[in-house]
Amino acid sequence: MAKNYYQDGSTMDWKNGTTKDVVSGQPVVVGAIIGIAQHDIPVGVSGVLMMTGVFNLTKVTTETWQRGARLYLTADGNLTAQDKDGSNPNTFAGTSWITTNNGDTEGHVRLGF
Structure with missing residues (x-):
C-alpha cells in the first residue's frame, strides 16, 4: 500500500x-x-x-437521455442533462446508467463518472 x-x-x-x-x-x-x-x-x-455507485433519483420528467449521458443535479434535487438552469450552474452528478424517456420520473446515475 x-x-x-x-x-x-x-x-x-x-x-x-x-x-x-x-x-x-x-x-x-x-x-x-x-x-x-x-x-x-x-x-x-x-x-x-x-460517493460511488449507481443510484435511482428523481429526474426532470420532460427529458430523454441515452446511457452514458452526463447528468447534473438541479437546485431542487432533480437529475437533468442540462449543466445550467438559466445562468445558474447545476452540480455535476455523474452519467446516465440506463436510457430514460420523456415522462419517466426517475433515472439511474453512476456518481462521479
Whole structure:
C-alpha cells in the first residue's frame, strides 16, 4: 500500500450544516460534486455520504437521455442533462446508467463518472 494512501473514496464523512434534515438516499451537494446520504443525517450531526455507485433519483420528467449521458443535479434535487438552469450552474452528478424517456420520473446515475 502506498504510504500516502488515505481511503478508497467510496464514502465521505459530512456534517449537516444546512437548515434541513437529510434523509437516507437523498443527494447532497458537496462543493462541485454530489454524494448520497447513507442514513438520515439531522441538522448539526455528522453522517456518511456514499460517493460511488449507481443510484435511482428523481429526474426532470420532460427529458430523454441515452446511457452514458452526463447528468447534473438541479437546485431542487432533480437529475437533468442540462449543466445550467438559466445562468445558474447545476452540480455535476455523474452519467446516465440506463436510457430514460420523456415522462419517466426517475433515472439511474453512476456518481462521479
